[in-house]
Amino acid sequence: MITLTVDDRTIEAPEGSSVLSACLAAGITIPHLCWLEADTPADAPAACRLCFVEIDGFREPVTACTVTVENGMTVHTGTDAVRNLQKTALKLLLSVHRVDCKHCPANKACALQDIARFLGVGLTCKPFERVLKEPDVDPRHPVLDYHPNRCVLCGLCVRVCRHRHGKSQLSFAGRGFETVVGYFDADPGAAADCLSCRACLDVCPTGALVVRTGDDG
Ligand code: SF4
Ligand code: SF4
Ligand code: FES
Incomplete structure (x- = not known):
């Protein structure tokens, strides 16, 4: 097993697993939409651009689904830089989204609603223009x-x-x-x-x- 620190918590994860997989298994929330449990860091498509984290030693935030856990790694899931990237990614998705939850079968069981709530933003796309x-x-x-x-x-x-x-x-x-x-x-x-x-x-x-x-x- 690999031991790493996430937001001041020590967690363990199987060798070869992604930071996203390790965090989710430990009950640490990281917004994500395009990851399947079977994905390895090498084959994760990293399409949604939501699962950003900061990792000590990395110059910029990275997508947690594409980084392999390493012993002694220190991960931060809720920094300002991470949240800004996640909010921008969500708003870009919403800029091409017809938000009509009342008439949608996913209402109240929708990952977009959950992520918006987690990030503390409404389902608007401002400052982007909505195009359908x-x-x-x-x-x-x-x-x-x-x-x-x-x-x-x-x-x-x-x-x-x-x-x-x-x-x-x-x-x-x-x-x-x-x-x-x-x-x-x-x-x-x-x-x-x-x-x-x-x-x-x-x-x-x-x-x-x-x-x-x-x-x-
Ligand atoms: S949102 Fe639904 S329909 Fe669209 S790509 Fe994802 S799984 Fe497929
Ligand atoms: S429930 Fe989700 S998918 Fe349906 S309209 Fe609302 S945000 Fe969109
Ligand atoms: S889960 Fe979509 S980019 Fe990582």
Whole structure:
């Protein structure tokens, strides 16, 4: 086991694990959206840019999901620099998000709401301008509706589908602001099994994937 100090607490973690994994296992909260428990520091996508920490000896804050624990490491999870980066990352996500929690199936079980509460910020995107995608709902999947303006592009749905089935029914498409997750020319036969699998629905941290009304029995 590796021994490290996090916010003046001594914790232990298995060799090779990430700082994020070590902290979460010790009950230390670090906002994150794109990390899967199976991720190693080498293969974590580091897409959400939320899990910043400061580590003694590092010149700048780093993403906790991509740094491997080391004996004697000293980690700080709540410095001003860390919080500023996390608030900026959250506001950028909210700048392309339709915040309509009352009509969202994820309301009260949403990672964005939890992170906003943890960081002490509202679900506004100021000072950024809010820009939304069209159309608001993409119905190309045979049984699921995808809501691009609720999607944080964490990629968890794409990855859990691939982990479970060897090949993902979902994929990223487009670039920059136009990036979306969807069902593009995947195997139509396999898609019929999506309702019994539901891995993507379960892992999605927001309300971006929804069983189309009438398809859920
Ligand atoms: S995904 Fe979360 S923040 Fe967005 S509308 Fe739904 S509940 Fe609100
Ligand atoms: S649909 Fe959900 S799980 Fe997939 S990328 Fe968007 S927010 Fe993440
Ligand atoms: S969890 Fe580390 S960048 Fe998303």
